[in-house]
Amino acid sequence: MNIVVAGYGFVGKAHALWLEYEHDVTIYDPAMGYGDIHTQFDKVDGVIICVSTPEGETGECDMSNVYNVIEKCDPGTPILIKSTISLEGWRLIKRAYPDEKIAFSPEYLRAAHAIDDFKSNNTMQIGGDSEFWVKTFDYSAVTIVSGFDVEELIMIKYLRNSFLASKVAFFNQVYDMCENTGIDYETVRNGVAADTRIGDSHTFVTQDRGYGGHCFPKDVSAIIASGHKSGTDLSILSEVQSYNERLKLAK
Ligand SMILES: NC(=O)c1ccc[n+]([C@@H]2O[C@H](COP(=O)([O-])OP(=O)(O)OC[C@H]3O[C@@H](n4cnc5c(N)ncnc54)[C@H](O)[C@@H]3O)[C@@H](O)[C@H]2O)c1
Structure with a gap:
């Protein structure tokens, strides 16, 4: 599979490292020198979103980086959001893209121990349209538990x-x-x-x-x-x- 990892910080690096054992991974993070703002994800099998979701002006979760990556995906491309997102933001996404295959899985690794945490964290909870991702991660020792409600996971x-x-x-x-x-x-x-x-x-x-x-x-x-x-x-x-x-x- 050709998987795009968008956002190459702590979470993106840990995922890219893990996926590279079994898949072709393309990094997208213009600030880190991977791709540029005009990049579109054509003919890829799936996109994992690991971009930053900083604090907005009124304390809310600013999800503009997540929206930006979703806009780059071809219709029908399976998308997995690993970034931390808000309930309101998720509801906006579902309204804007009701027919897209979007899954969410919360990340619990600690920045200072990202890779070690990632290796030892052997359960991944996932909700939304997760069928593609359950298959994609099937090779690894990590247990994927699907069927969660995304809003509950958030x-x-x-x-x-x-x-x-x-x-x-x-x-x-x-x-x-x-x-x-x-x-x-x-x-x-x-x-x-x-x-x-x-x-x-x-x-x-x-x-x-x-x-x-x-x-x-x-x-x-x-x-x-x-x-x-x-x-x-x-x-x-x-x-x-x-x-x-x-x-x-x-x-
Ligand atoms: N670091 C942790 O321990 C941790 C744990 C759990 C969840 N999270 C969540 O995961 C997400 C990523 O966290 P992180 O620690 O890896 O952040 P980070 O700041 O280390 O990395 C985020 C990366 O996203 C890139 N980015 C921003 N906007 C982008 C865009 N539009 N397109 C492509 N790349 C873009 C940035 O350049 C940066 O390299 C956040 O939502 C965070 O809350 C982080």
Whole structure:
């Protein structure tokens, strides 16, 4: 199969590396020197979208890069979106391309360990029109679980990241409380994390304080923006976001 990987960052590189074992892979990422803005994907078997989806002006997920890649595809080309996308953006895509074969699969790798995470992450959840992609990845050790509802997958992706960001914020406050009361944070952290319902991931307080990185800030903003649009009270997350910003400013 001739597969285009659009967007050659952490996620795109991991996918290209994986697909190259079995398929012909063409990279498309003009900013990285692969193709140019006039490139069209003619006569390719499938397109995987791994482009950046940054925070928009009002906190929403800016999906213009995703739309840009979809516009380059011939009608009928199977498309797999691995970029993180919003509910509103997905609904726009479905309205604009009701008959196209578009699937979505959330990505959970961590930027700093992208390739290792990719190799060890042995389940890929996929929703939408996924038949082509289940066959395309059939050679690999990764288990593809299809049949998901795309909107549910979008929510799952955002809520996992938002929950973990909230956990980081919470433990930063616990850290301050320990500092202010002369109690050893490490002992408290270990004791709390020993409860397997809590666990020790995201309980470490770094010198940078709070959460940062590639995905948490923009994903928290995006789900808050989606909450506003749907009239949902996400005030807990809004406070997590404000607190995190205050922490960063105080540094
Ligand atoms: N990095 C992670 O750990 C991670 C984890 C899960 C999900 N994601 C999501 O996956 C997506 C990609 O993340 P990433 O970390 O690989 O981003 P990245 O910034 O490392 O790479 C994105 C690449 O897309 C390219 N790009 C932007 N617009 C393009 C366009 N119109 N056409 C072609 N290429 C274009 C950029 O030049 C860049 O090289 C994002 O939606 C992100 O939220 C990332």
